[in-house]
Amino acid sequence: MSDRGEIVVSRWPDGSPSAEGGPAALLAAYHLRTEAEKGTPVADVEGLPDRYRAEVSDPRAAFAGDVVLVALSGDAAVGCLVVSARAGGQAEIKRLWTDPAFRGRGVASRLLEGALAHAAESGARVVRLSVWNWRTGAIALYERLGFAVTASWEERDQLVCMERAV
Template identity: 70%
Template sequence: MTDQRAFTIVRRPGRAASAQDGVAELLAAYHLRTQAEKGEVVAGVGELPDRYRAEILDPGTAFADDVVLLALSGDTAVGCLVVTAPVEGRCEVKRLWVDPAFRGRGLAAGLVRAALAQAAESGVRAVRLSVWKWRTDAIALYERLGFTVTESWEERAQLVCMGRAV
């Protein structure tokens, strides 16, 4: 196991996120993998649904009101997570992704903990997220970090909605 201290988690205001900081590449990997897992394999970013392609092409605009967390190995972004702007006393965690070559080193847990700290600093009472039911490792991670399954606010089949107090 690699020493977790070799990684740094940085916060970027969403509007400061750019393709140059590596977030676009991580988002592309996330969305392409998700499409494949849903059985909708696409050849590349250009074939993704418009809303996902927009996140990749211009993360600064897509997440302008949010906070983007990046896990860095040296100067290279190897993981990301988005914490949405607070709405009605809660925020949402989205787009958790760690480069497969860097998994198993605690980066996902570190990103979620940093998201919870960000949420606390923003004054929200609760954090929520949705995760595809086949991502059992992610669900187990969220449960270890205090999230529980909640009533769905999503109409998409196979999504598990979870939340926890801050």
């Protein structure tokens, strides 16, 4: 694999105003891939469920109050992750996505490390996430970073719920 330059993780939009498209294109790819994996493929963003389409069309509004981390290679956004504060000293990680062309370069690990650091700085005691059970690579990454499977708080089949102390 050729060197594509250093990957930098920053808070969006604060630290990456020039990132091409910011997280919108990454969120679109994430949701389109997820719908296909769930067996309900859609042709484009317009076919996504309303809440996912809203995230793609206006991530700033959809994630108001959350922290969006973006991994950059130069000015190109190549990965994203959202950290939401929850009641009771919890934070939740969602929407972790790496551009397939940049996988295997530590992008997801860097995003997760940034999310865990943010959670700690914010006073969270526990970080949780849910992941589709067919995303075995992601589950293995979460386990390497100290996340453990826990009782489900989700009502959707095939979701694995995980958490770790901060």
